[in-house]
Amino acid sequence: MHIVVCVKQIPDPAVPGELNPDHTLKREGKLILDESDSYGVEMALQLADAAGGGDVTLVSMAPNDEVSGLRTALAMGAAKAILVSDDALKGADALTTSKVIAKCVERAGGVDLVLTATESTDGYTGTVPAQVAALLGWPSLTFAKHVELGDGKAKVQRQTEAGFDQVEAPLPAVVSVTAGVVEPRYPSFKGIMAAKNKPVDQVKTGDLGLSPDALVSHQNITQVEAAPAREAGEKIEDDGAAFERVVAFLDELKVI
């Protein structure tokens, strides 16, 4: 069983985001593992275990040869990583990112399953998983809140508006997992030490056979402006009778 987990390395979401003058997202300082992808890493480790062993390879595309987030995922237990860091990818759109990831999956070789999150915390385009599947020509099972492997198939509970669908597809396939599907483990001290020596295959787009014209993002930011702020209204401390003010407010709105 060979499982690839896509892991995005992102600026700390606790720090308020900012844009560069060229409208790209500021990515200064250390990047960290997107928490949404920690579920994919954990899921991969559990599925490999359940399958009686297997390799878990990480794939990440990030600027400046960033490895901090990859080290976190390696410390959780992944065996190795492929990192694509290339100035040609600055401002890449979701399709370009997916082309890079699909090539990395081919480079990893003999892959049975690709796991991703449903959307990244900083970009949340939310299309990368299915775009990667389509580029590889594989089935995609998106929004999985439960995943099992068996009989050469991935079997998932796929989130729907109404509840969930039981969906399955033969491997190899791409599965995107929702947050909370599994409880991501904390890296152990031993894991953290071991991660320092795990192999990270650092590649450029040229190494993946991607030509510059395959990497053009056909979109252009034309305007950025502050959203009209919503004003805070009245604020009261509950002295035991605040509910009366709430009832009066509901009356004003005519919802009761």
Added chain:
Amino acid sequence: MKIWVYAESEGDKATTATLELLTKARELADTVEAVYIGSNAAAIAPQLGEHGAAKVFTADQGDSLAGVYGAAAIASIVEAEAPDAILFAQSYDGRDAIAHLSAKLDRTVLTNGTSLAVDGDTMTVGTAIFGGNTLVDTAFDGPKPYMAAIRPKSFAAEPGGAAAAEVVPIAGAEPGRAGEAKVLERHVEEREGPKLEEATVVVSGGRGIGAAENYAPLVEELANLLHGASGASRAIVDAGWVPYSKQVGQTGKVVKPKLYIALGISGATQHMVGMKGSDNIIAVNKDGEAPIFSVADLGVVGDVHKVVPKLIEALKARG
């Protein structure tokens, strides 16, 4: 400009998000057509026609995933029909469809749109980033068709009184291996009262309600009394207190009710992006510094276990 809308349904009703997109497309383009994937096009097409679709291209996905099959269906006719743009709802199947189609046609996508503009041959999609604090407009600058996914509730849905839509079957969809994903069974979760996205009043609970068993007597009870729907922050969805279908926010539903009541919710940007557009907001939180108060029209600094039961009692007393 010719705009296509990827139409979706729930049972025999087109989704509100679909009708919103058709209404907006009508304003932007002289030709509006829809693509509907499902076995009941006959029931859905009149609703799409009423909202502006002149034609409804359709195919039945059988037990395949609708979005994946839909992408293959669109790919098979897109060259001949040459739409300038294709709009999708930011929904589960909408996202599958736009993603697969994007890779098939080698076209960029813009997602999470909340506004749309057309100027001549240019299409611009507006999105809100940083928890809705910053608005960004992005224009397509490559070959057509332009493809965008738009968040529900971005536009109003209004019938246009048009004639019945012509139904055109699509025969040549070839989903390939992607079509090997099969739906074996559908589970529908029980829901009482109005839908979360359509309710006039939404009452949501967060981690501050303390425990799963407090959700029914505090959140659901208040929602019922106000003839509203109950929602939740992601914290209590991830904790397994309530199903995901109740989640409000960036990765959940966007709601714009007349009144939103947040009980024990801190007001993380990812939550606020899903409810900031409400007409009125009431927040109850014991921490006077909670960010939710920055958007609340009425903020009560207090304990939900004290304020809410009294409120419920008062509402019941009024009958």
